[in-house]
Amino acid sequence: MYKGFYFIYIIAKNSVEQKKRVIFQMANHVIFLLFSLYLYKHVYELVPGLKDKLPFANAVWSMSAYFMVFWLGVRNIERRFREDIQSGNIEMYLLRPIGYVWQKVFVVLGQGLYSFISATILSVAVSYFVVGLPEINTTFWFWILGVLIILILSQVLTCIIFVLSGLTGFWLENSEPVHFLVSKLIMIFGGAWVPVAFFPKALQLFAQFSPFGGSMAVTFTMYPNFPQQFPLLLFNILFWIIVGLLLVRFVSSRAFAKLAVNG
Amino acid sequence: MKKDILYFIAQTKYNIKNAHALRSSFWVGVWSMVLNNFSFFIMWMLFMKATGPINGWSAMDVFGMLGVAMTCFGFAHGFFYGIIDLPQFVMRGTFDSVLLAPVNSFLKLSGSSFSVTAYGDLLLGGVVCIIYGIYSHFDFYAWVLFIITLILGCVLFVAIRLLCALIVFFMHDGEVVVMQVFEIFLRPGLYPGSIFPDKLKIFCMTVIPTLITSAVPIDTAKFNSIKFMLVSLSVTIVWVLITAAVFRISVRRYESGNFLR
Numbered sequence: 001m002y003k004g005f006y007f008i009y010i011i012a013k014n015s016v017e018q019k020k021r022v023i024f025q026m027a028n029h030v031i032f033l034l035f036s037l038y039l040y041k042h043v044y045e046l047v048p049g050l051k052d053k054l055p056f057a058n059a060v061w062s063m064s065a066y067f068m069v070f071w072l073g074v075r076n077i078e079r080r081f082r083e084d085i086q087s088g089n090i091e092m093y094l095l096r097p098i099g100y101v102w103q104k105v106f107v108v109l110g111q112g113l114y115s116f117i118s119a120t121i122l123s124v125a126v127s128y129f130v131v132g133l134p135e136i137n138t139t140f141w142f143w144i145l146g147v148l149i150i151l152i153l154s155q156v157l158t159c160i161i162f163v164l165s166g167l168t169g170f171w172l173e174n175s176e177p178v179h180f181l182v183s184k185l186i187m188i189f190g191g192a193w194v195p196v197a198f199f200p201k202a203l204q205l206f207a208q209f210s211p212f213g214g215s216m217a218v219t220f221t222m223y224p225n226f227p228q229q230f231p232l233l234l235f236n237i238l239f240w241i242i243v244g245l246l247l248v249r250f251v252s253s254r255a256f257a258k259l260a261v262n263g
Numbered sequence: 264m265k266k267d268i269l270y271f272i273a274q275t276k277y278n279i280k281n282a283h284a285l286r287s288s289f290w291v292g293v294w295s296m297v298l299n300n301f302s303f304f305i306m307w308m309l310f311m312k313a314t315g316p317i318n319g320w321s322a323m324d325v326f327g328m329l330g331v332a333m334t335c336f337g338f339a340h341g342f343f344y345g346i347i348d349l350p351q352f353v354m355r356g357t358f359d360s361v362l363l364a365p366v367n368s369f370l371k372l373s374g375s376s377f378s379v380t381a382y383g384d385l386l387l388g389g390v391v392c393i394i395y396g397i398y399s400h401f402d403f404y405a406w407v408l409f410i411i412t413l414i415l416g417c418v419l420f421v422a423i424r425l426l427c428a429l430i431v432f433f434m435h436d437g438e439v440v441v442m443q444v445f446e447i448f449l450r451p452g453l454y455p456g457s458i459f460p461d462k463l464k465i466f467c468m469t470v471i472p473t474l475i476t477s478a479v480p481i482d483t484a485k486f487n488s489i490k491f492m493l494v495s496l497s498v499t500i501v502w503v504l505i506t507a508a509v510f511r512i513s514v515r516r517y518e519s520g521n522f523l524r
Contacts, residue, residue, distance in 0.1 A: 018436075018439065020434075020436055020439060020440060021439035021440075024439065024440045024443040024444070025443055027443065028443045028444075028446055028447055031447055032446075032447075032450055035450075035451060038460070038463065039454060039458055039459065039460075039463070042458060042459070042460045042463075043314065043317070043458050046314075046317055046318070046458070047314045047315065047317065050313070050314065053313065173287075173288055173291075174288060174291065174292070176292075176295065176380075177291055177292075177294075177295030177298070180295050180296070180298065180299040181295075181298060181299070184298075184299055184301075184302035185302070187302060187306070188302055188305060188306050192306075193306055193307075193310075193453075193454075194306050194307070194309060194310040198309065198310060198313035198314075199309050199313070200309070200312070203309070
């Protein structure tokens with residue numbers, strides 16, 4: 001556990017030198033956030049009925065939560081796997097004292113950490129100063145605690161999903177199509193550009209209980225009915241984490257058995 | 264000039280042939296992008312279902328708009344992918360090979376690299392545009408306006424893509440900045456054109472001309488508006504001229520052996 005945190009810390013420390021990258025990423029983030037906010041404000045004025053589906057403030061917080069998590073860059077795990085498998089560099093990483101899958105997860109988390117922290121501060125600041133706090137039917141501290149728990153667990157689930165996508169590279173010539181499919185399902189059911197509350201009921205249920213919606217469940221914590229949905233969200237994410245971990249264990253053992261090291 | 268264009272066509276032809284040699288990989292790349300793009304259709308269809316028609320735009324218009332955006336993206340990345348790789352050329356100092364070739368530098372650069380997945384965008388975008396035109400019962404005049412604005416959109420997309428890539432000549436480690444700046448241009452164009460307030464719409468048609476590559480061809484054909492086409496034409500000319508000027512200045516700034524820095 002300590003080794004893992006230390007690994008992430010070292011990678012994050014190394015990535016500090018790329019200040020320019022983080023600055024421009026954050027500029028992009030704020031511009032896009034303000035842009036979405038302005039557009040949705042206009043949409044809510046044009047279609048007042050949308051307030052019944054999801055209040056404007058909650059829609060803004062939900063989208064800003066999605067883009068905040070986006071900068072952690074967990075989806076890049078699959079690309080890391082793909083590059084190593086296609087280049088043959090995977091052999092090099094197998095010699096290290098930490099498991100290959102863990103190495104890739106730690107590297108991605110470390111590289112995205114500064115962007116994620118910056119995006120979190122900016123998302124919260126922009127959303128708060130523009131629309132105030134979202135309407136949540138519970139106490140502030142319960143909400144914050146709930147958001148933190150769901151944020152951490154949902155990102156664990158996202159890691160597992162993209163590790164599984166990456167592992168398909170051991171069998172496919174190119175695992176990019178799998179990545180496209182998975183990331184787009186997460187984009188739709190995570191409520192990236194369009195909040196899930198605007199979807200028909202059946203799709204909302206699918207989003208909440210599928211692993212794709214579960215991996216971005218932090219957006220659902222911004223909905224007014226979060227206190228009622230919290231146990232279900234938690235159970236859903238924990239369920240998919242357990243299923244995912246079992247699958248990673250099974251698939252990775254098959255994958256590494258298939259690997260031929262040429263030296 | 265004719266010689267340069269013929270060279271560019273030959274380069275593109277060989278790029279496609281080359282990629283098609285690995286047939287299964289080629290088609291997997293194309294179809295995966297088609298599948299990938301469907302997600303945008305689904306997302307915005309669900310949005311339009313929740314809101315109903317906005318400012319005269321139905322779900323079908325959003326469908327057409329995404330088709331236009333995909334065609335422009337696919338055109339730029341399918342035939343001019345070399346400009347996307349320009350930052351790498353400059354950072355590694357291999358831009359020399361482009362400058363030393365006895366053909367137009369822009370055309371030589373454009374055809375020097377290739378993206379299979381862009382053909383998925385182009386294929387799907389083209390099909391969607393045709394379906395949209397047929398479904399919307401375009402008359403001959405609307406088809407002409409639509410095609411002209413679509414071509415202008417494609418040209419503008421290439422110009423903006425190149426302009427973003429040119430940042431690398433002015434900034435050390437500019438590679439990381441190029442993508443972020445390009446995304447600022449790209450993203451607004453993926454929102455339905457009808458939800459833009461007037462001022463923002465004008466801004467996104469001129470200063471960040473993303474709507475020219477997505478919503479404007481739809482508005483032009485939908486309202487048979489020559490005014491929209493003229494705006495599109497003027498904006499495209501201005502941005503192409505700016506890009507050409509910046510390209511000349513950038514190339515003069517280039518020094519061999521950048522990799523040593």
